[in-house]
Amino acid sequence: MTAIDPRSLDRELERSQKELADIKFALDESAIVAITDQRGIINYVNDKFCEISKYSRDELLGQDHRIINSGYHSKEFIRNLWTTIASGKVWRGEIRNRAKDATYYWVDTTIVPFLNSEGKPYQYIAIRSDITERKRAEEQIKEQAALLDQAQDAILVRDLDQNILFWNKGAEKIYGWSSEEVLGKNAGELLFKDRSAQFDAARFAITQDGEWNGEMHQVRRDGREIIVESRWTLVRDENGQPKSILIINTDVTEKKRMESQFLRAQRMESIGTLAGGIAHDLNNVLSPILMAIDMLQLRVTDENSKKWFEVMRSNAERGGSMVRQVLSFARGVEGERVALQPKHLVKEIVKILRETLPKSIEINFQIPNDLWIISADATQIHQVLMNLCVNARDAMPEGGSIAIKAENVFVDENYARMHIEAKPGRFVVITVSDTGPGMTVEVQSRIFEPFFTTKEMTKGTGLGLSTALTIVKSHGGFINVYSELHRGSQFSVYLPALDMPGTIDSAAAQTDLPLGNGELILVVDDEESIREITRGTLETFGYTVLTASDGTEALALYADKKNEIAVVLTDMVMPFMDGPATIRALQRMNPKVRIIAASGLGTVHRAGEGTLEGVSVFLNKPYTAEKLLKTLADVLHG
Ligand code: FAD
Numbered sequence: 001m002t003a004i005d006p007r008s009l010d011r012e013l014e015r016s017q018k019e020l021a022d023i024k025f026a027l028d029e030s031a032i033v034a035i036t037d038q039r040g041i042i043n044y045v046n047d048k049f050c051e052i053s054k055y056s057r058d059e060l061l062g063q064d065h066r067i068i069n070s071g072y073h074s075k076e077f078i079r080n081l082w083t084t085i086a087s088g089k090v091w092r093g094e095i096r097n098r099a100k101d102a103t104y105y106w107v108d109t110t111i112v113p114f115l116n117s118e119g120k121p122y123q124y125i126a127i128r129s130d131i132t133e134r135k136r137a138e139e140q141i142k143e144q145a146a147l148l149d150q151a152q153d154a155i156l157v158r159d160l161d162q163n164i165l166f167w168n169k170g171a172e173k174i175y176g177w178s179s180e181e182v183l184g185k186n187a188g189e190l191l192f193k194d195r196s197a198q199f200d201a202a203r204f205a206i207t208q209d210g211e212w213n214g215e216m217h218q219v220r221r222d223g224r225e226i227i228v229e230s231r232w233t234l235v236r237d238e239n240g241q242p243k244s245i246l247i248i249n250t251d252v253t254e255k256k257r258m259e260s261q262f263l264r265a266q267r268m269e270s271i272g273t274l275a276g277g278i279a280h281d282l283n284n285v286l287s288p289i290l291m292a293i294d295m296l297q298l299r300v301t302d303e304n305s306k307k308w309f310e311v312m313r314s315n316a317e318r319g320g321s322m323v324r325q326v327l328s329f330a331r332g333v334e335g336e337r338v339a340l341q342p343k344h345l346v347k348e349i350v351k352i353l354r355e356t357l358p359k360s361i362e363i364n365f366q367i368p369n370d371l372w373i374i375s376a377d378a379t380q381i382h383q384v385l386m387n388l389c390v391n392a393r394d395a396m397p398e399g400g401s402i403a404i405k406a407e408n409v410f411v412d413e414n415y416a417r418m419h420i421e422a423k424p425g426r427f428v429v430i431t432v433s434d435t436g437p438g439m440t441v442e443v444q445s446r447i448f449e450p451f452f453t454t455k456e457m458t459k460g461t462g463l464g465l466s467t468a469l470t471i472v473k474s475h476g477g478f479i480n481v482y483s484e485l486h487r488g489s490q491f492s493v494y495l496p497a498l499d500m501p502g503t504i505d506s507a508a509a510q511t512d513l514p515l516g517n518g519e520l521i522l523v524v525d526d527e528e529s530i531r532e533i534t535r536g537t538l539e540t541f542g543y544t545v546l547t548a549s550d551g552t553e554a555l556a557l558y559a560d561k562k563n564e565i566a567v568v569l570t571d572m573v574m575p576f577m578d579g580p581a582t583i584r585a586l587q588r589m590n591p592k593v594r595i596i597a598a599s600g601l602g603t604v605h606r607a608g609e610g611t612l613e614g615v616s617v618f619l620n621k622p623y624t625a626e627k628l629l630k631t632l633a634d635v636l637h638g
Contacts, residue, residue, distance in 0.1 A: 032107060032128040038121050040064050052107075052130060054100040065126075070098035085113045085124055094131065106135040154228070154249040157235070160242060162188045173550075174228075174251045176221030176576050191218045193225070202232060206245060210234040215252070222578050226253045271450050279326040286323065289316050326463065337375045337475075339498055342428050343367050345378060346406050349385045353402065360399025367406045372428050372497035380471045381495070387464040388432040388491050395436030395489065403433045408497065410624060414537055417529050418622030421478040426497040433490040439483040447481070468493075482620075513626055514633035516543035519566035521632070523547045524554040524582065525598075526574040534569070537625045543632075551577025555585050562590055567616075567635055569628075572599035587614055594635055598623065 032052055035044035045060050053060070053068050060067065073095065084091040091111045096104055107128035113121035145168070148155050154171035158164055164187050167179040175182075175191070182190060192199060198216055205212040212232040219225055228249040237243040293313045300306060350365045357363065374381075385404075392402045409429045416422045439447070446452045450466040472479055476496045483489035521543050525531045528549070535545045546561065548554035551574060558565060568586060572579030579597055586593045591614070598619040616635045619627065 030129060032130065034060075034065070034126045034128075036065070036124050036126070038123060040124070043123075049128075052099065052105055053097065054103075059100075068097040068099070070096045070104055072096040072104075081111070085111050085121060088113050088115050088119055088121055094135070095128075096135075105130065105132045107131065152250075154247075154251070156187070156247050156249070158187045158245050158247065160244065162186045164190070165244060171249075173576055174220070174226070174249065175218075176578075193217075193219050202230070206232050206234050207242070216249075218249075220575070226251055227256045228252060275326050275450070279323045282323050283320070283327075286316055286320050290320070337377060339373050339375055340378055341371065342374055342376075342381070342406055342430060342495070343369075343371050345381055345385070346404055346430060349382065349389065350404060352386075353389055357393055357402075358399070361393060361396060362401035363404075364401060365404040368408070370408070371406055372408050372426060374428050374475075374495045375498050376475055376495060377471075381475075384468040384471050384493060385430065385432065387468045388493070391464060391491075392432055392434035392436065392489070395434055400435035400488075403431075405431045405433070407431075409494070410626060411494070412537075412625045414533050414628065415622040415624045417533050419478070419480060421473075422480075422494070422622065423476075426499075427477065427494040428497050429492050429494050431490055431492040433488060435488045438485040438487050438489055440485060444481060444483055448479075480622075513541060513629045515541050516629075516632070516636075518542065518544055519636060520544045520546060520561065520564045522554060522557060522561075522565045522568045522570075524549075524551065524568065524570040524574070524579075526550055526571065530571075534628070537628060538632075541625075541629055550574050551579075551582035551585070554582055555589070558586055558589060558593075565593075567594045567596060567632060569596045569598060569619075569632075571621075572597055583615060596631060596635060 030048065031046070032048040033044070033046040034042055034049050036042050042060050042063050042065065045057055050057055050060065055067065077093075081091050081093065090113070091109075093109055094106060095109050096106050098104055108131045109126055109128045111124050111126045114123045114125065116122045145166075149169040151168060151170045152173075154174045155166070155168040156164060156171050157166035164182050164185055167177075167182050171182075172178050177190070188199065198214065202212045202214060202216070211234065212230075214230060216228050216230045217225055218228055229252050230250075231248045233246045234242050235244045235246050290313065293309055293316065297306065297309050297313075300309065346365060346367055350363060353363050389402060389404075396402075407429050409427050411422055411424055411427055413424050416424045443454060447465050448469045450463055452466075469479055472493055472495070477494045480492040480494065481489070482492075516538065521538055523531055523534050523538070523545055524547070525534070526549055531547045531549065535547055538545045546557055546565070548557050551570075554568070554570065555577075558568065570579050570582055574582075577585075579599065583595055583597065586595065593614075595615045596617050596619050597615045598621050617631055619631055623631075
């Protein structure tokens, strides 16, 4: 070790005292200054330090800074401070300290080490400024933001150029973008497909009146359109100048859908009443004509006239049967109910189709021998199936194939929760599928409306499907439609089975279902009722279940229990992080993860195309407990 020359020490002391004097001189009056030796013992404090810490100079000198330590910072924080300054570097940071009267204050702190000729610190100067007010405001804002995050609504703040300044958790849920992704982005470009007149009107109103309320059509991250009830408020700065716009949006898409369903149902009802009235009057018009024809036919003897009367009769009768069809739609159907085996009905339909359809249409059918018995009006069910088959034929002018399949299905609570009109119970399901062009989602949403038709004016009345639905409903059943563009359509008619000896008891049927062996299944679905019923079913049948309400929650659970989770059952359409994104993220965590992707009409294929390799199996919603358990057993046991 080299001996230190006392003269050099004196020089260093002189230099450092000069530097200190320079620093103290250069500092602004509000600066809070302390100087310590290399162990941290305070040997100088200025008046500001005493003022803010509320200790006298005598109380401070000779002490460590511990005297003002508030216990707020971690050991790691203090260690970092010390290792930085002990290595000769400047440390900067914000510290919360405790004054003598137990109040807290925040200081923005810079600690500068003074180094000797060997580069070792021999004292430290801490220069601070009081930032208590700013920290209080920040904390208040943090608290407010945390409160805003509790809200279900999307709360956002934009500047006057539309750039997003604030985006709460509600907005993340509703739109699917995280706050980091959207801050600074243009709200107009992000949330609207094309800038609507509505949006421009809102912008105009906000500059005029300072507020605007109304409905808006916007798009989510996944491209889905949503309707929001929007409330805009202009925020001004302290000089009264417009600064930003606070927007609170409530997602009313579902409410609107229910409203329009309700309106449509009401419209159907009023059209029905109207059509029923007209049909009733027409019946009154046709009955005397038919009776008069009978009378006149008795009197007329020449053959030619008889022929003309025959033409009149057959046309009046056709008119009568059309009127009956309208009436059966309008009133619901009060046909005669008898116990019948639908097998015979289906066979009869197949026979008629084979005789009447062009050869370019292939007809297949599949009917099990043990089909349950239903209570039905044979003529009406015949009419329903014929309507479906005629539609299938009309959809395939160039030819194709029609398949008719009948089967026994136990609709359970699982299935019923996923299909609005389904009730749990045993059903005979007759499905008519075609290989035609399929229907768009818009067409699918309207097909059961009376008088809605995509056929040419002369070819369809638009009453076929609405009558079919009325008949099926009057039998206590429902219809499930599955259609995809370019892939064909499938109409499944569910008719309740009669409780007859020999029909399989549902409970007995359920005991044959494959059981789990405590395997852990992660169920991901944004709808609580589906999560709960699925959990209930799986637990009853021997599985252990974890549930997640969206993709991010699923990923967190999976990261934690990766080795225990045997299968992930995920919905495909979810807000925030949808099925495909969740599946890809899970596969990144574990390329061998076993996944069952469940989805409603058509979405499995659409969402899955080309992007969902590695999904063990797709499960169409609605699904029954039986389907779920069998699929799960298949996935688990190969
Ligand atoms: P401890 O549990 O005592 O220590 C945590 C870790 O820090 C230890 O494990 C150790 O690794 C390291 N450490 C602690 N003390 C020393 C030491 N003397 N030498 C080397 N490493 C050490 N503290 C405040 O609370 N507020 C201030 O405003 C403040 N200003 C400071 C200004 C200067 C110029 C200096 C030198 C220190 C300052 N300190 C301040 C730190 C203070 O001296 C104490 O170290 C600290 O308050 C102790 O906190 P603690 O009890 O949480 O940590």
